[in-house]
Amino acid sequence: MLRLGPLAAAGRLLPAGPRLGLPCPSGGWVSLSRSRPPGPVGDRGLLARQVRAAAGSAGGGRSPALKTPKGTRDHPPAHVALRDRLLAAVVTCFKRHGAAAIDTPVLELRETLTGKYGEDTKLIYELQDQGGELLALRYDLTVPFARYLAMNKITNMKRYHVAKVYRRDNPATTRGRYREFYQCDFDIAGQFDPMIPDAECLKIVHEILSDLQLGDFIIKVNDRRILNGVFAVCGIPESKFITTCSTVDKLDKMPWEEVRSEMVGEKGLSPEAADHIGEYVQLHGGLDLIEQLLQDPKLSQNKLAKEGLGDMKLLFEYLTLFGITGKISFDLSLARGLDYYTGVIFEAVLLQPENDHVEEPVSVGSVAGGGRYDGLVGMFDPKGRKVPCVGVSIGIERIFSILEQRLKLRSEDEVR
Amino acid sequence: MLRLGPLAAAGRLLPAGPRLGLPCPSGGWVSLSRSRPPGPVGDRGLLARQVRAAAGSAGGGRSPALKTPKGTRDHPPAHVALRDRLLAAVVTCFKRHGAAAIDTPVLELRETLTGKYGEDTKLIYELQDQGGELLALRYDLTVPFARYLAMNKITNMKRYHVAKVYRRDNPATTRGRYREFYQCDFDIAGQFDPMIPDAECLKIVHEILSDLQLGDFIIKVNDRRILNGVFAVCGIPESKFITTCSTVDKLDKMPWEEVRSEMVGEKGLSPEAADHIGEYVQLHGGLDLIEQLLQDPKLSQNKLAKEGLGDMKLLFEYLTLFGITGKISFDLSLARGLDYYTGVIFEAVLLQPENDHVEEPVSVGSVAGGGRYDGLVGMFDPKGRKVPCVGVSIGIERIFSILEQRLKASGEKVRTTETQVLVTTPQKHLLAARLKLISELWDAGIKAEMLYKKDPKLLKQLQYCEDTGIPLAAIIGEQELTDGVVKLRDVATREEVDIPREKLVDEIRRRLEP
Numbered sequence: 001m002l003r004l005g006p007l008a009a010a011g012r013l014l015p016a017g018p019r020l021g022l023p024c025p026s027g028g029w030v031s032l033s034r035s036r037p038p039g040p041v042g043d044r045g046l047l048a049r050q051v052r053a054a055a056g057s058a059g060g061g062r063s064p065a066l067k068t069p070k071g072t073r074d075h076p077p078a079h080v081a082l083r084d085r086l087l088a089a090v091v092t093c094f095k096r097h098g099a100a101a102i103d104t105p106v107l108e109l110r111e112t113l114t115g116k117y118g119e120d121t122k123l124i125y126e127l128q129d130q131g132g133e134l135l136a137l138r139y140d141l142t143v144p145f146a147r148y149l150a151m152n153k154i155t156n157m158k159r160y161h162v163a164k165v166y167r168r169d170n171p172a173t174t175r176g177r178y179r180e181f182y183q184c185d186f187d188i189a190g191q192f193d194p195m196i197p198d199a200e201c202l203k204i205v206h207e208i209l210s211d212l213q214l215g216d217f218i219i220k221v222n223d224r225r226i227l228n229g230v231f232a233v234c235g236i237p238e239s240k241f242i243t244t245c246s247t248v249d250k251l252d253k254m255p256w257e258e259v260r261s262e263m264v265g266e267k268g269l270s271p272e273a274a275d276h277i278g279e280y281v282q283l284h285g286g287l288d289l290i291e292q293l294l295q296d297p298k299l300s301q302n303k304l305a306k307e308g309l310g311d312m313k314l315l316f317e318y319l320t321l322f323g324i325t326g327k328i329s330f331d332l333s334l335a336r337g338l339d340y341y342t343g344v345i346f347e348a349v350l351l352q353p354e355n356d357h358v359e360e361p362v363s364v365g366s367v368a369g370g371g372r373y374d375g376l377v378g379m380f381d382p383k384g385r386k387v388p389c390v391g392v393s394i395g396i397e398r399i400f401s402i403l404e405q406r407l408k409l410r411s412e413d414e415v416r
Numbered sequence: 417m418l419r420l421g422p423l424a425a426a427g428r429l430l431p432a433g434p435r436l437g438l439p440c441p442s443g444g445w446v447s448l449s450r451s452r453p454p455g456p457v458g459d460r461g462l463l464a465r466q467v468r469a470a471a472g473s474a475g476g477g478r479s480p481a482l483k484t485p486k487g488t489r490d491h492p493p494a495h496v497a498l499r500d501r502l503l504a505a506v507v508t509c510f511k512r513h514g515a516a517a518i519d520t521p522v523l524e525l526r527e528t529l530t531g532k533y534g535e536d537t538k539l540i541y542e543l544q545d546q547g548g549e550l551l552a553l554r555y556d557l558t559v560p561f562a563r564y565l566a567m568n569k570i571t572n573m574k575r576y577h578v579a580k581v582y583r584r585d586n587p588a589t590t591r592g593r594y595r596e597f598y599q600c601d602f603d604i605a606g607q608f609d610p611m612i613p614d615a616e617c618l619k620i621v622h623e624i625l626s627d628l629q630l631g632d633f634i635i636k637v638n639d640r641r642i643l644n645g646v647f648a649v650c651g652i653p654e655s656k657f658i659t660t661c662s663t664v665d666k667l668d669k670m671p672w673e674e675v676r677s678e679m680v681g682e683k684g685l686s687p688e689a690a691d692h693i694g695e696y697v698q699l700h701g702g703l704d705l706i707e708q709l710l711q712d713p714k715l716s717q718n719k720l721a722k723e724g725l726g727d728m729k730l731l732f733e734y735l736t737l738f739g740i741t742g743k744i745s746f747d748l749s750l751a752r753g754l755d756y757y758t759g760v761i762f763e764a765v766l767l768q769p770e771n772d773h774v775e776e777p778v779s780v781g782s783v784a785g786g787g788r789y790d791g792l793v794g795m796f797d798p799k800g801r802k803v804p805c806v807g808v809s810i811g812i813e814r815i816f817s818i819l820e821q822r823l824k825a826s827g828e829k830v831r832t833t834e835t836q837v838l839v840t841t842p843q844k845h846l847l848a849a850r851l852k853l854i855s856e857l858w859d860a861g862i863k864a865e866m867l868y869k870k871d872p873k874l875l876k877q878l879q880y881c882e883d884t885g886i887p888l889a890a891i892i893g894e895q896e897l898t899d900g901v902v903k904l905r906d907v908a909t910r911e912e913v914d915i916p917r918e919k920l921v922d923e924i925r926r927r928l929e930p
Contacts, residue, residue, distance in 0.1 A: 072521035192868035
């Protein structure tokens, strides 16, 4: 291969176009035909030189770094086979519930994604300004769905969407987190009687996790209104609701003491307020807990909390009819990162990470999550018309990591 | 919605982070809590304001332009259903020939794509420098495949890859050209006996286009060595081979006169040379043409041309054994855009664009293309080790346009869901019964839906069945509950029969799953 030194190392694209020469360090071009005598006319070598020259003419010439971008990976045939089976199982469940598939572009206008992801906005991959619209890669499938509904003036729809999304995370690959990964979303849009579609989303999570036989799991549910009601009765000012929320969210990873310290030390809450919050957010249970909180003297004065608790009770009644409450936990510490949730929120975690018999533990965190987001479509509609939505996203990459580990252990079974 | 004027119109991302205020035109923030009195604690309005504020804090606030990026489009359910059927048919053929699927990231290092696409390099979508590696969106699936082979030191592989690629074309959407579109690639990498894998690629194109019943088609084949040999004997200097190639390539869209003018006027060839080229590149035929050219006094002196013609003859012998030469044309005008082809090249075009019975003609150009590219993997390998490759790319978007038109013309309605049963009730206060029944059906794997209403009207429920094509309705009312049965209604025939509850799943399966 021709080695071109600093010019090539700069890696910038030289002007395209067919050239048959080497760039001179001093600029200009040295014609290849002078620096190497051409072989006999018709020599196969000519073609090879043309190919190399075409490479040389655009700043290449030396072999490029042989890697995929940070946080991404190729999928060899065994991976693809396993992944396709996994996706097929998920899609089977979505179809069982009557959803229709849509697809949207991987590119969105930057302004479509602006203002939807809070602090995570910095993780969006932006495209270079090449003289046209300012674009970015989609961060999830929910915002594109809201845009799709508003664009097409759709007021009710049950859709699923299986596709890759892009986040400039700091990937910790043993935790199954990449910058390019599949999401499997199921969402119900429309104004319906309360909690019926919400219950169906939870039923879907339960079905998928059961069908995939990943071991024991639990689905935590909470409600933004209950959380905000708790904050209010604990004397937290409205302006600190969102920031308090994100601290409470860490209770699944940090013990209460640390969470409390962050509240007081970083978020500026009074110790009394923090303690007060602690009396609530460490609670979890079922219908009994809901009843208990409905009787709570302070909470029952708070309109938002009462609303949330009332809907939570209704939800549990439906989940009981669906026969799945054994795996559901009403957990007041669940907060969820995304700002656009307005009602019920939920997250599924595996209880026994598949690491009992594996040397390095595969701690994979949540495998599904979602909630109600009634205000998102209204942000797109020119008249602000709202379309209430509820949905769930299955974390297929995490599930894939677990199954991969499992297959490695059972390596006598060849995956064709 | 809050209207924020010029700041929002700038569309730039403001620093992220939770803020509850409006940007002032003069800078700084006006706290929301001062400009609007907060409602009572616990007011639902608070959440709405928080959502809007989260929007406002990052430069939005007004509704964003409601569109997909130029050259891209959403795919509603009907599209996706049709497209998935199409892709499944193509993949079936790839699998029939023993290929395994791989997948690669949509992002590649810019340097991976650099220097592979010649003049088309300007059509690559680049990512902004955000402090990390310099990235771009893949332009095709061939270069990623070559990188994959080199990275993993693979010397032979038969793979297919179905995925989207990205090109900043000027899309002409009636021609079925977009900036984001699917490609279905089948490639064979490895050092093998000549022309056998090449012939299989052509067989695959023939199978797919026949299976899809797109009407009459032709697959043009040529060889870069033959073309370069022709240029050489016509006295074209080596330095002008590539540029002459790209002009010859236009013969499928422009008449010879115009192509000749471009050669003389723009590319600087002598009129004699251009005429001489014209004697060759307007030829097309079969084995007889190959024989004729092998006898050509000038061409037979050219080593490269002889090599190419010899392989072309071998190829035609294999294609004859495959029984497909009826649709193959050795066409000396075929040049193909990409620089990395080193041997045989081919392109399939439909002969009767499906526009006889459609108002606006759908002229869709080529529907598949490919060739041999023996030097590409060597450009990635640190030691320059070569892995010869040959492959084909099926232009699924163009085929999709045709099938879409056809479907529209036929008036056939395609279902977008697969629901088998709608769980319904004719009376009020039976939500619990419906929830219980539908849960039983789902747990048994039956595809079922219900309306999200506590007390829906029966007529509305049956209408939903008709609108979405659900074949059965399971009606459960007070009487049915008492009797331990479910009334199963055939939506099309309107016949109803009472089925014992425990036999319902079997009965549904019996009717719908032969």
